[in-house]
Amino acid sequence: MNKINTIHSRFVPLQEENVDTDQIIPARFLKATTRDGFGKNLFRDWRYHNDNELEPKQDFILNDASYSGQILVAGKNFGCGSSREHAAWAIKDYGFLVVVSSFFADIFKNNALNNGLLPIKVSEAFLASIFALDKEATLSVSLENQTITIDATGAVETFEINAYKKTCLLNGYDDIDYLISNKAAIENFEKNRV
Amino acid sequence: MGKTLFEKIWDTHIVQEVTDGPSVLYIDKHFIHEVTSPQAFKGIEDRGISIFRPSQIVATADHNVPTLNQHLPITDALSRFQVDTLIENCKKHGIELYGLGHEHQGIVHVIGPELGITQPGMTIVCGDSHTSTHGAFGTIAFGIGTSEVEMVFASQCLLQTKPKLMRINIEGTLGKGVVSKDIILYIIAKISASGATGYFVEYAGSAVRALSMEARMTICNMSIEMGARGGLIAPDQTTFDYIKGKTFAPAGAAWDTALAYWQTLYSEADAAFDVELTIDAAAIEPMITYGTNPGLGIGITKNVPTAADMQDEGEQKNLEKALQYMGLAAGQSLIGMPVQHVFIGSCTNSRIEDLRLVASLVKGKTKHPNVQVMIVPGSQKVAKQVVQEGLDIIFKEAGFEIRQAGCSACLGMNEDKVPAGQYCVSTSNRNFEGRQGAGARTLLASPLTAAASAVTGVITDVRTLL
Numbered sequence: 001m002n003k004i005n006t007i008h009s010r011f012v013p014l015q016e017e018n019v020d021t022d023q024i025i026p027a028r029f030l031k032a033t034t035r036d037g038f039g040k041n042l043f044r045d046w047r048y049h050n051d052n053e054l055e056p057k058q059d060f061i062l063n064d065a066s067y068s069g070q071i072l073v074a075g076k077n078f079g080c081g082s083s084r085e086h087a088a089w090a091i092k093d094y095g096f097l098v099v100v101s102s103f104f105a106d107i108f109k110n111n112a113l114n115n116g117l118l119p120i121k122v123s124e125a126f127l128a129s130i131f132a133l134d135k136e137a138t139l140s141v142s143l144e145n146q147t148i149t150i151d152a153t154g155a156v157e158t159f160e161i162n163a164y165k166k167t168c169l170l171n172g173y174d175d176i177d178y179l180i181s182n183k184a185a186i187e188n189f190e191k192n193r194v
Numbered sequence: 195m196g197k198t199l200f201e202k203i204w205d206t207h208i209v210q211e212v213t214d215g216p217s218v219l220y221i222d223k224h225f226i227h228e229v230t231s232p233q234a235f236k237g238i239e240d241r242g243i244s245i246f247r248p249s250q251i252v253a254t255a256d257h258n259v260p261t262l263n264q265h266l267p268i269t270d271a272l273s274r275f276q277v278d279t280l281i282e283n284c285k286k287h288g289i290e291l292y293g294l295g296h297e298h299q300g301i302v303h304v305i306g307p308e309l310g311i312t313q314p315g316m317t318i319v320c321g322d323s324h325t326s327t328h329g330a331f332g333t334i335a336f337g338i339g340t341s342e343v344e345m346v347f348a349s350q351c352l353l354q355t356k357p358k359l360m361r362i363n364i365e366g367t368l369g370k371g372v373v374s375k376d377i378i379l380y381i382i383a384k385i386s387a388s389g390a391t392g393y394f395v396e397y398a399g400s401a402v403r404a405l406s407m408e409a410r411m412t413i414c415n416m417s418i419e420m421g422a423r424g425g426l427i428a429p430d431q432t433t434f435d436y437i438k439g440k441t442f443a444p445a446g447a448a449w450d451t452a453l454a455y456w457q458t459l460y461s462e463a464d465a466a467f468d469v470e471l472t473i474d475a476a477a478i479e480p481m482i483t484y485g486t487n488p489g490l491g492i493g494i495t496k497n498v499p500t501a502a503d504m505q506d507e508g509e510q511k512n513l514e515k516a517l518q519y520m521g522l523a524a525g526q527s528l529i530g531m532p533v534q535h536v537f538i539g540s541c542t543n544s545r546i547e548d549l550r551l552v553a554s555l556v557k558g559k560t561k562h563p564n565v566q567v568m569i570v571p572g573s574q575k576v577a578k579q580v581v582q583e584g585l586d587i588i589f590k591e592a593g594f595e596i597r598q599a600g601c602s603a604c605l606g607m608n609e610d611k612v613p614a615g616q617y618c619v620s621t622s623n624r625n626f627e628g629r630q631g632a633g634a635r636t637l638l639a640s641p642l643t644a645a646a647s648a649v650t651g652v653i654t655d656v657r658t659l660l
Contacts, residue, residue: 017512018387018487022626027607031258031272033232033279035340045628075508077388080421080487081626082605083323084230085339106391106423107323107337114341162355164215174341179349180243182210182218186351189209189220 002116003172007097007141008151010069013131014061019074020081021108025090027082038086039093062094066135073100073130078119079108088112098141100148102127113165114174120148126157143169196462199428200359200394203334203459207317209351216353222316224250224346225302226289228280229257229607230321234344235283245287247350252311253284253291256301257322258607261570261597264294273608298441300573300599303327303541307411308575310440314429314456319346324541324623326417329426330410331433332459334394336424357423358392358468361461363399366475371657373551374409375543375621375640377401378416379481379491381473387489391421393469396461401475402427407436408547415542416623419488428460480656482528483625483638485516490625492528494643494655500524519627520635521615528653532564533637535618536648537630539570539597540604543621543641546579552645553585555659561593562651568595568610570602594648606631619647 029041047062049055056063072091078101079087088111091099098118112119120141122130129150130139140149143166149156161169168174179186197205209218226234231253238245245251258273268274277294284291292298298305303324306312314332319325323337338352345352364377382389395417402410410427417425434453437443444452479493490513492498498517501524504510517524538544538552549571561567569589571577577599580586589596603610604622606629612618614633621644625636637653646656 016515017508020487020624020626022605022624022629026628026632027605030229030607031270031276033276034236035233045632051632077391077421080387081323081418081624083321083337083339085233085321085341088339103388103391105388105421107339107418111339111341114339162215164212164353175345175353176237176241176348178212178353179218179345179351182351183246183349185210186218186220186246186349193206 001172001174004097004116004118004169005143007070008138009071010067010136010138011071011073011100011130012061012067012069014072014074015131017075018077018080021079021084021087022081024079024087025084030084030086035089037093038090039095042090042094070096071098071100071139071141072096073127076101076103076124078104080105083107085111085115088115088117092117100127100130113169116169116172118143118169120159122148122157122159126155129155196465198359198461198465198467199332199396199426199459200334201465203315203317204356207334212353216355218351219317219354220351221319221346222250223252223311223318225306225318225320225325226251226253226343227257227302227320227322228255228276230340231283231343232276232279233340234347235287237344238347243348245289245347248288250350251289252306253280253289254299254302254305255280255293256599257601257605259294259600260608261600261602261610264598297574300575301541301544301601303411303415304545304572304576307331307407308440308573310437310443313437313443313452314433314459319352323418324415326422326424327411327415327541329414329417329424330407331437332426332429332456334424334426337418357394359396360390360393360422360469360471361396361398361467363470363472364397364401364475365399365472366401368401368475368478371480371642371660372478373640373642374405374412376478376481377475378413379483379488379638380478382416382420382489383481383491385420387419387487388421389489390417393422395422395425396467397425397427398461399472403430406547407432408545411545412542416488419623429456480640480643482643482653484520484522484528485513486519486625486627488623488625488638490516491638494529494653498522498524498526498528528637529655531617531653532651533619533647533653534565534616535612536565536567536644537570537603537618537620537622538568538641538644539572539602540622541572541601542623544570544572544576546576548621548641549576549580549585550583551641553588555642555645555656556592556594556649557588559592559649561648564651565648566595567593567648568597568603570597570610571599573599603630605629606634612636619644619653
């Protein structure tokens, strides 16, 4: 897995709440058997009319070339609904490394963390102040310090992340390495069960 | 202080605590299906490791299978390849597969319980958010992503942080025409689509105790729709009676041992919950959703909310967007509105009891000519039982189409889709934009309300037909 530490980037503001994983990647794209290539179908039905790449929906943020960056900023309850990890794969494959919201659905958050995509939960007020920025503005993220900063104003907010997950992301470790290293304990547990 | 039901199960499945991190949680049963497993198998193979406990995994094909002509090769090439990949992976790794054509095949959350694989006190996971269904048996059951599927393949464990606990007590007696789907839609409408995020929910109270296992599964199934990781109900005599004699249920002395343990699985009187709610069962009407998340639901006699009913500007914007997608107006009544489709199926409401409910209402009636009605049984077993009980004749005479088992139009992965702009009263679990097909407009409701609307061709308060 990729390592994450500091990211300094512009951002793409998606001012929608309750963005569900069916919107992030519609079910018809889940027929793949690999993890690759989901980015082109990210938000497919919000991006295009009639499922046609030649008919982009002009008012959708991903179709506005004046926005760019490695940080996706969205309204509360991001990633609700289906457990499809394809949602995290699509966001990552599109080129985002960080998703900022005031509230994440549980399964999406885990899926993101397991794929080197950093979910940052901020306060409603901080989220509103990011949405109020102009499109050239940049954000700086430090996983080490657990901070997200609006560069133009210097406004900083700290975010929470489980210490174990933080270590994993900083070093590019995944849970399987850890679990496999504990096989003896797992076998022992199985033997001693009533 | 006594333990909650959740804590009793959780504590006996902890292999190890991780300092400042999640615990290593042992998983008893792992269900897999064709859509969220291929990348996990690939991951295991790329690491050069084998599956740790293949005998604790059960596979089926459900999400991406046709519901017609299942004896023929799947025509969609990508779907066929995905289903074939599951077959190959299961063969290679020694995993039991109930694939197309197998008598045990069906929606993963229907077959686990009906085969007696799902048993109280277990930890159960599956790469599907509706895994919470199995909680109806007093299990810790929750949906996971594909990376987590790979973790369970590798170690039969997951790294998990203990969730907060919520108890929802539903007390009293349900009114006429009100069923368990209405209970859960009522709860989600009350606490919102994110109201239980971070929690595991125990459902309790006299109204829950009075429910059948099928009805309890419907409630636990939709726990995820309010953000909860899972939901669970303490097992009782109803649970034990349901399990006894099932294909994989313990028998003989093993039954007695299991039963003695299962009978200890309840929250102690002085157990503490982070949040506790009580709901009056008598206050619940037949429910229907009007919006694009399962929290946007109302009692069927109520009007669609207006901006003035919303708490803040964000909610107002969400309402406006949802109503625009749904082609509905704020303040309108839904009763009497024409619908074009009725879908009866999904892991929420495709069990034999659901289909009996539908049959009880439509017996001797026919569907409205403008409505297409599709019944998709949850499993081969349910489909067989429909015929054994003669429900198929009632459905055929009513003009309902009966399909073969699968997830079908719940998620629109196969051909079973609702056309853009058309309305579908659906017994499934999600009314998200495009869920049942691009542009499709889904109204979630109970099997009774769906059946009533199929007969009248318009959204109907089922109580007027009883």
